[in-house]
Amino acid sequence: MNLNFRTYCIIGDPIDHSLSPAIYNAAFSSLGLNCSYIAFRVQEGQLKNSLDSLRAINIGGFNVTMPHKVRVLEYVDQYDKTVELVGAANTINNEDGKFCAYNTDVSGFIKPLRQRGIDFSGFEVTILGAGGAARAVAVALAGERGIANINIFNRNTDRSKELANMLKKLGLKSSIVSSDNIQNISLKSNLIINTTPLGMKDEQSLIKSSSIRKDAIVYDIVYKPINTNLLENARMAGAKVVYGYEMLLEQALASFKIWFQRDPPIEPMKKVLFGKFGEPA
Ligand SMILES: NC(=O)c1ccc[n+]([C@@H]2O[C@H](COP(=O)([O-])OP(=O)(O)OC[C@H]3O[C@@H](n4cnc5c(N)ncnc54)[C@H](OP(=O)(O)O)[C@@H]3O)[C@@H](O)[C@H]2O)c1
Structure with a gap:
């Protein structure tokens, strides 16, 4: 196990329904990564304060969902061409203290x-x-x-x-x-x-x-x-x-790749989505 502990999260509102913590925590545990992923409810007016707090704790990276995908761009340090085209981001990576925004929905x-x-x-x-x-x-x-x-x-x-x-x-x-x-x-x-x-x-x-x-x-x-x-x-x-779950899974796999620069463990991440019943026919 790698001893460098890192935290990842998703911010949005509502957030209770999010499957992301289960999907990423399954990936971390299958690879023995010393990381954890949590969901934070961040209401519309709390975005700036929340990003300041995430910087202060040196978060490894985070996902962004409704209603913050557009406004989050005001508080990041840089973004790539895809984000510029869409005008929104769903994935932020902490690159040596800089918040870099990506869009893996595309x-x-x-x-x-x-x-x-x-x-x-x-x-x-x-x-x-x-x-x-x-x-x-x-x-x-x-x-x-x-x-x-x-x-x-x-x-x-x-x-x-x-x-x-x-x-x-x-x-x-x-x-x-x-x-x-x-x-x-x-x-x-x-x-x-x-x-x-x-x-x-x-x-x-x-x-x-x-x-x-x-x-x-x-x-x-x-x-x-x-x-x-x-x-x-x-x-x-x-x-x-x-199915929508196919996009959900693919965008999560792509975010994982941005954060860890390695291939994600697809099967454990998929298993969390479908439980013991498996993928729909
Ligand atoms: N599978 C995935 O990985 C994935 C990724 C991203 C998003 N999503 C899902 O995609 C959906 C939209 O997300 P978003 O970020 O695009 O939201 P958004 O920016 O709020 O846009 C919602 C769109 O849906 C329309 N709409 C909302 N309620 C409606 C209703 N009752 N009848 C008809 N049209 C309605 C809105 O129309 P108006 O412009 O008229 O308000 C708007 O065009 C959400 O359900 C989200 O969970 C899934």
């Missing part, structure tokens, strides 16, 4: 699609939602070739427009979709991605089963519950599904 999102060997040529993509996660999805999709168009559907149309501008800067064509037209557009989509929290509380999905093509891919980034109403609708339509 690689975490795209990896499950790449693992399936998807060819995006001519793809019509529909993104539900236009918040922070949708921005990470946009940056990830900009790294893929051949996407024909991205349809944006969001409650707040100002945010839809912001996302459309961002996609334009990233070199992707997009269209803003109204609620009257979303089912039609969905039916033309090769890839449908939910980035809204709808589904976390068993809400009905924005997309009906009859609006999903049999040859579509449906990706819900909500990870709890594992099977959301959108994914059930997709399966009913005969479409392929990509």
